[in-house]
Amino acid sequence: MEPKAPGADHAAIERERGYLLRYARLQLRDPAAEDAVQETLLAAIEGAARFSGKSSLRTWLTGILKHKIIDHLRRNSREQPLSSGDDAAEADAVDALFAGDGHWRDFSADWGNPDAALENRRFWAALELCVQRLPARTARVFMMREVMEMPNEEICKALDITATNCWVLLHRARLTLRECLELQWFGKPEK
Amino acid sequence: MIPTCKETSVLLSQGQDRRLKPSESLRLRLHLLICRRCRSFSQQLEFLRAAVRRYRDHG
Numbered sequence: 001m002e003p004k005a006p007g008a009d010h011a012a013i014e015r016e017r018g019y020l021l022r023y024a025r026l027q028l029r030d031p032a033a034e035d036a037v038q039e040t041l042l043a044a045i046e047g048a049a050r051f052s053g054k055s056s057l058r059t060w061l062t063g064i065l066k067h068k069i070i071d072h073l074r075r076n077s078r079e080q081p082l083s084s085g086d087d088a089a090e091a092d093a094v095d096a097l098f099a100g101d102g103h104w105r106d107f108s109a110d111w112g113n114p115d116a117a118l119e120n121r122r123f124w125a126a127l128e129l130c131v132q133r134l135p136a137r138t139a140r141v142f143m144m145r146e147v148m149e150m151p152n153e154e155i156c157k158a159l160d161i162t163a164t165n166c167w168v169l170l171h172r173a174r175l176t177l178r179e180c181l182e183l184q185w186f187g188k189p190e191k
Numbered sequence: 192m193i194p195t196c197k198e199t200s201v202l203l204s205q206g207q208d209r210r211l212k213p214s215e216s217l218r219l220r221l222h223l224l225i226c227r228r229c230r231s232f233s234q235q236l237e238f239l240r241a242a243v244r245r246y247r248d249h250g
Contacts, residue, residue, distance in 0.1 A: 026247060102195025107228045114238045118245055127242060145208065146243045152208050171204040178235050 008051040008060070013044050016061050023062060026147045027069045027140070036068040043068075066148055070158050073140065090135055094172050097179065109187035123185060130180035134173055141166060142173035193221045199229045203236055 020040060024033035043064055044051075051060050099105045117123040131139060137159075144155045152166050161169075194202065199222045202215055211219065223230050 023247060098195075098197040102197040104196045104228050104232075107231070111231070111235060111238070114235070114242075118242060124246060127246060146240060147247050167201075167205055167208065170208060171201055174204050174207075174236055174239060175200065177239055178232070181239075 008044065008048045008057055010045055010048070012057055013041060013048065013061065016058055017041065019058060020061060020065050023147070024065060024069060027143050028072060032072055036065060036072055039068050040065040066150075069148070070144075070150075070154075073144070074158050074160075086135055086137075090138065090172055094175055097175060109182045111182075111186045114186070117185060126181065126184040130177050130184060133180060134176060138169050138173045138176070141169040142177075145170055192218070193225070194218050196222075196226060196229055199223070199226070200232060203229070203233050207236060207240065 017037060020037045021033065024036045027033070028036060040061060044061055051057065097105055131142075134142065141155060141159070141161075144150045144158070145152070150158075152163055152170075155161075156163055156166050159166075199219060202211060202219045205211065206216075206219070223233065
């Protein structure tokens with residue numbers, strides 16, 4: 001038998017398609033998500049010899065996919081500027097969580113042992129629903145931060161927003177998701 | 192001065208994205224000492240981060 005050539009083999013690359021598609025769909029809608037995955041697989045097959053095997057194949061492919069997603073988001077954010085009406089409504093919704101003196105207005109549900117939720121299939125449906133309800137730009141920043149684990153400076157650069165704006169959007173996303181998960185999951189008697 | 196819950200929620204959120212200044216982290220800790228809700232919120236932020244990563248990796 002010939003010694004195994006360095007680089008990634010095509011069948012192994014193709015097997016990661018499902019994972020990559022799920023990852024891409026957390027950031028982009030179809031068909032953009034499918035396009036980004038297709039471009040990633042093509043780039044990986046063309047550049048298979050560059051895969052050193054130092055990281056896992058999945059990590060290498062995810063790195064390529066991240067660049068494709070960021071390129072897409074960058075193009076897209078230029079095309080769709082944030083509308084100021086949405087922004088004000090979202091700021092109001094966050095303000096409503098706090099009383100005038102800055103205390104939590106309503107923060108009652110005890111989440112118990114939240115890790116148990118991770119073992120429950122229906123919890124993921126609740127999480128998906130809550131993420132889908134976020135305003136588009138807020139969801140985008142949140143997913144870039146939490147799914148792609150991008151540092152804030154890179155998110156700002158890619159979307160052409162200020163660092164302060166980025167922090168505001170992340171804070172809103174987290175508060176809104178907390179509220180939504182409490183309503184949709186942790187505060188419900190039957191899950 | 193001890194920050195309000197609203198300010199604390201901002202510091203807790205930013206604490207997930209950048210290193211807080213010593214003065215900020217002191218104010219944050221003072222507030223958490225006296226506020227059970229913000230302690231819960233802090234744990235819920237950790238949970239949210241872990242949940243999203245688990246969703247990404249295991250669907």
